[in-house]
Amino acid sequence: xxxxxxxxxxxxxxxxxxxxxxxxxxxxIPAGFPAPQYTFTGNPLTQxxxxxxxxxxxxxxxxxxxxxxxSSCHQQFAAFSTYDHPLSHGFNNQFTFRxxxxxxxxxxNKEMHWDGGxxxxxxxxxxxxxxxxxxxxxxxxxxxxLQQDDTYxxxxxxxxxxxxxxxxxxxxxxxxxxxxxxSANSKYDKVKLGMASFTQTEQNGxxxxxxxCTGCHPEPLFTDHSFRNTGIPVxxxxxxxxxMRITNKKEDSLKFKVPGLxxxxxxxxxxxxxxxxxxxxxxxxxxxxxxxxATLDPLLKNKIPLTNxxxxxxxxxxxxxxxxxxxxxxxxxxxx
Amino acid sequence: xxxxxxxHRVNLPKLCIVLLLGTAIISCQKExxxxxxxxxxxxxVLKFKPVVLYDSVPLVLGKAYTNYFKESFTPTAFKFYxxxxxxxxxxxxxxxxxxxxxxxxxxxxDSASTEIKISILPYVYNRISFxxxxxxxxxxxxxxxxxxxxxxxxxxxWNTGYIMAKLEGTSPKSAQAxxxxxxxxxxxxxxxxxxxxxxxxxxxxxLDLKPGKTSEMFITCDAYDWFYNPxxxxxxxxxxxxxxxxxxxxVAENYSKMFTVDSVFNE
Numbered sequence: 001x002x003x004x005x006x007x008x009x010x011x012x013x014x015x016x017x018x019x020x021x022x023x024x025x026x027x028x029i030p031a032g033f034p035a036p037q038y039t040f041t042g043n044p045l046t047q048x049x050x051x052x053x054x055x056x057x058x059x060x061x062x063x064x065x066x067x068x069x070x071s072s073c074h075q076q077f078a079a080f081s082t083y084d085h086p087l088s089h090g091f092n093n094q095f096t097f098r099x100x101x102x103x104x105x106x107x108x109n110k111e112m113h114w115d116g117g118x119x120x121x122x123x124x125x126x127x128x129x130x131x132x133x134x135x136x137x138x139x140x141x142x143x144x145x146l147q148q149d150d151t152y153x154x155x156x157x158x159x160x161x162x163x164x165x166x167x168x169x170x171x172x173x174x175x176x177x178x179x180x181x182x183s184a185n186s187k188y189d190k191v192k193l194g195m196a197s198f199t200q201t202e203q204n205g206x207x208x209x210x211x212x213c214t215g216c217h218p219e220p221l222f223t224d225h226s227f228r229n230t231g232i233p234v235x236x237x238x239x240x241x242x243x244m245r246i247t248n249k250k251e252d253s254l255k256f257k258v259p260g261l262x263x264x265x266x267x268x269x270x271x272x273x274x275x276x277x278x279x280x281x282x283x284x285x286x287x288x289x290x291x292x293x294a295t296l297d298p299l300l301k302n303k304i305p306l307t308n309x310x311x312x313x314x315x316x317x318x319x320x321x322x323x324x325x326x327x328x329x330x331x332x333x334x335x336x
Numbered sequence: 337x338x339x340x341x342x343x344h345r346v347n348l349p350k351l352c353i354v355l356l357l358g359t360a361i362i363s364c365q366k367e368x369x370x371x372x373x374x375x376x377x378x379x380x381v382l383k384f385k386p387v388v389l390y391d392s393v394p395l396v397l398g399k400a401y402t403n404y405f406k407e408s409f410t411p412t413a414f415k416f417y418x419x420x421x422x423x424x425x426x427x428x429x430x431x432x433x434x435x436x437x438x439x440x441x442x443x444x445x446d447s448a449s450t451e452i453k454i455s456i457l458p459y460v461y462n463r464i465s466f467x468x469x470x471x472x473x474x475x476x477x478x479x480x481x482x483x484x485x486x487x488x489x490x491x492x493x494w495n496t497g498y499i500m501a502k503l504e505g506t507s508p509k510s511a512q513a514x515x516x517x518x519x520x521x522x523x524x525x526x527x528x529x530x531x532x533x534x535x536x537x538x539x540x541x542x543l544d545l546k547p548g549k550t551s552e553m554f555i556t557c558d559a560y561d562w563f564y565n566p567x568x569x570x571x572x573x574x575x576x577x578x579x580x581x582x583x584x585x586x587v588a589e590n591y592s593k594m595f596t597v598d599s600v601f602n603e
Contacts, residue, residue, distance in 0.1 A: 042478070117495040122478030126486055126493040139487040167487045171479035246495050248581055 022046035022159055027107070030184035032192065032220045036107035038121055038179055043172045045180070048159040051335070053177025055155065056170060058334045061145045062125075063135035064091055070125065070174075071334065073100040073134075077327055079263035080104065080181060086274025091136035098240070099274035101259060102267040104183035104326065110225045114256045114272045117246045122175045126167075139167050146170065181332060183262050184220075187320040192220075198320065205317025208310055215299045222261035222321070228297040229254040231290030235273055242272065253295050262321045279318055283311045377455035378545035380553060382421075384442045384450045386414055387556045391596055395559055397445055397505075404564035407571045409507040409516060411559060415443040416501035416591075417470050417483065417490070420532070423456050423545070424463040432457045439470065439483040441490060442557075458547040462537065468592060469500030469530040475523040497521050497580070500529055501591060503562050510575035518562060518569075520587050522580025529580070529588035535597045543600060554598040561594035562587055 025045045029036065043049075057074075060066040073088040073096065074080040080103035082088040087095040098114050112118035118127060128134040129142065146152045147165045156165050159173060190196035198206060209217075218224055227243040234240065234254060243252035256272045270276040276285060287306040290296070306314070326332075386395035395401070400410045419439045423432040434454055443449045474484060475497045490499045504517040522529045535555070537543055545551065563569045567586035569577075577583045 113494070119476045119496050120478040123486065123491070123493070123496050126491070127496075130493050143487060166481055167485055168479045168481040175479070248579075 021161065022048040025050060025180075027180070028182075030182065030189070030220075033105075033184065034108065034221075036179075037110055038107040038175070040176075040179075043122070043175060045176050046159060048155065049173050049176040050180055052152075052155045052159045053173035053175065053180075054332070055152075055335050056174050057177050062129055062137060062142050064137045064141075067091075068135045070128070073128070074103050076329075076332055077266075078102065079183070079266045079323075079327055081267040083266075084268065086269045086277075088134075090134040091132065094133035096131075096134055097238070098272050099269065102263055103178055104181045104262060104323075105221060105260060106181065107179040108221055108225075111257070115243050115246050116227060116257055121179065122171050125171060125174050143167060143170065181326075183323040183326040185325040186262065186323040188317075189220075189323075191320070199316070201313055201316045202320050205313035205315065206320075208306075208314050209317050212304050212306070213314070216258045216297075217261050222264075223258045225258065227252065227255040227257055228299075229293065229295040230256070230286075231292065231296050231300055231303075232271055232275070232285070233291045235275070238273055240273065251295060254293060255295060261318060263323055263326070265319045265322050266327065279315050280311060283314060287311070375458060376548040378458045378547060379550040380423075380454050380456045380545065381550065382452040382454065383552055383554045384444075384452075385554055385556050385598065386444045387558050388560050389558075390560065391556045391558055391598065395444070401559070403560060403571070405568070405570050405572075407507060407509040407563075409505055409509075409571060411503060411505040413443075413445060413502055413504045414557075414559060415441060415445075415449075415490070416468055416557075417441055417498065418452070418466050418468055419470075420465075420467040421452075421454055422465040423459070423461040424465055424534070425459065425461050425542075426463060430459065432459065432461070439474070441483040441488055456545050458545050460542050460544045462540070462542045463534055464537075464553070464597065465532060465534045467530060467532045468588075469521075470498040470523065471530065472523040472528070474498070492519075492521065495579070497523050500588070503559060503591075507571045507575070509570075509572040511572075512575045516571045516575040517578055518576075518587055519578040520584045520591070522584050527580040527585070529584055531588055531592035533592055533595050535595055537597050538599055546602075550603045552601045554600070556596045556598045558594045558596070562591045565590060565593070 023046055025047055027036075027040060027045050056062065057070045060069045060072075062069055068091060073082045075083050077083065082100040086099060087097070088100045090096050101114070106112075106121060109121065110116075112121055112124045113127070118124045126139065129137050130139065143165060152165060153163045156169055157163050160169050187196055191198055216224055216226070216228060229242075232254070241253050243255040244250065246252075264279065268278060270279070270282050276282045283306055286300070286304040288303065290300050290303045387393060388395045388401045393401075395411065395414070397411055397414065400408050402408050417439055420437055421434055424430070440452050441449060442452075470484065474480065480486075484498070486493070490502065491497075492499065499519045499521045501520045502518065504515070504519070506514050507516045508514060510516045520529055543551070563571075567590055569583075569587055569590060574583060577587060
């Protein structure tokens with residue numbers, strides 16, 4: 001009887017839903033955006049994969065002592081950067097090595113990290129997870145902890161078709177979540193779509209931005225994903241040589257990835273080590289602080305002269321890049 | 337029956353005649369074999385054995401040895417990636433490649449990982465070739481599993497890429513807490529440490545791999561080679577090599593000579 005019942009239930013399942021596998025999600029490319037770098041090849045975006053990635057992103061068990069989930073340094077209200085911290089806090093009261101960048105539009109990134117050391121976004125989570133001053137964990141320990149949890153077993157099965165919990169599936173799920181963090185609904189975007197208009201000061205700032213900043217921060221992503229030395233003197237304590245740490249090439253000394261400027265008003269402080277506390281102090285750096293060195297970017301040879309009024313206009317324009325829908329989107333918030 | 341033992345017992349002139357006859361027969365067979373209908377594969381079991389001192393002493397993890405520079409060292413980990421196995425007959429120019437190029441991590445702390453079973457098209461071969469390391473495409477293709485699972489501890493997380501081969505342990509000659517660590521990697525451009533080895537069989541004999549049969553091939557891996565020839569790698573000077581670059585390339589060149597087909601047993 002029981003056996004028969006099982007058969008009936010199974011039969012119903014099959015005919016009922018038609019597809020018992022995970023539910024595909026569409027990755028929509030915002031108007032005007034180029035084709036993304038990450039194409040979900042071998043990692044089809046699904047509702048279940050996204051939800052699993054979201055749970056993992058907010059789960060402290062990915063860290064050694066349970067206190068440092070991904071979200072401890074990547075806070076939604078700060079566009080997934082660390083709010084008001086030059087460097088973030090990691091395991092055992094340690095500082096991180098660099099300023100935590102905001103997480104959005106990551107599918108368009110060619111390389112991850114300020115130095116571009118990560119060539120594929122799927123494996124990026126391994127860096128903070130294993131760094132002794134960040135989450136300080138071991139991959140096998142994390143997988144072991146997840147395997148103890150029945151909820152995860154269910155969620156891995158729902159996302160990938162079986163109970164197997166391994167590093168590949170964990171990474172693919174996190175990738176589904178973080179690449180889904182698309183921010184393209186700022187006032188700037190609405191203006192571009194003809195749904196809003198800039199104030200006069202924002203318009204002045206936009207014109208200035210286009211003539212002075214888009215050499216490195218081209219629209220619509222506001223970064224060209226290149227590595228450049230912007231004349232920030234090296235911090236003698238951190239002694240961070242940037243891209244050269246990865247390539248071992250002298251010509252890459254002091255070069256860092258050009259950050260995208262969307263949500264820039266939320267992601268302070270700025271710079272690879274968070275030394276600039278405000279947008280104004282960054283603009284001051286470009287207009288008068290740039291330090292000359294062998295690898296200084298040619299575009300900054302003469303600095304970027306800006307009057308105080310011009311700085312004000314640029315600042316007002318940059319504020320239009322704040323995407324309040326994104327930072328309030330409940331799909332990206334900590335799951336219940 | 338161990339082929340090499342058999343070869344010991346015959347005298348040299350006789351052996352030459354046998355070999356000549358052998359190659360004559362083989363050359364008749366070769367064209368036929370590849371044109372024939374598909375037949376049962378030959379099962380080849382590769383057994384990797386860690387050794388030191390020019391293949392003369394088995395290496396045991398945790399035991400102390402002395403390298404070419406009279407430096408004492410106690411290996412605690414010895415592992416490397418292999419893939420792209422090919423069986424070759426250089427006389428006929430025939431090369432057999434496995435249809436599915438799988439990666440294997442040979443880890444001498446895990447005996448199961450030191451045996452690799454592959455199915456070979458029956459034929460007479462005189463070389464085996466394989467690659468040490470992980471091809472550049474696999475270094476940038478994201479989250480992977482099985483041998484390439486980053487949880488295997490053979491993946492650099494902040495400058496992403498696979499560690500192709502690892503030899504580590506302790507040595508009184510190391511100024512770095514008495515430890516030495518050779519984590520050899522680098523996949524792009526001039527930093528590449530990918531190596532392909534081409535090995536003869538014992539006494540340069542040909543191997544006639546018969547359909548449906550199994551043979552075991554023992555391949556020794558000499559840890560001594562990591563330190564010497566053509567490059568001098570002294571623990572006292574370089575106890576830690578853990579980034580891609582010139583030193584990693586030198587060690588890789590050294591260890592690419594560490595393999596020897598020691599013996600072959602036919603069913």
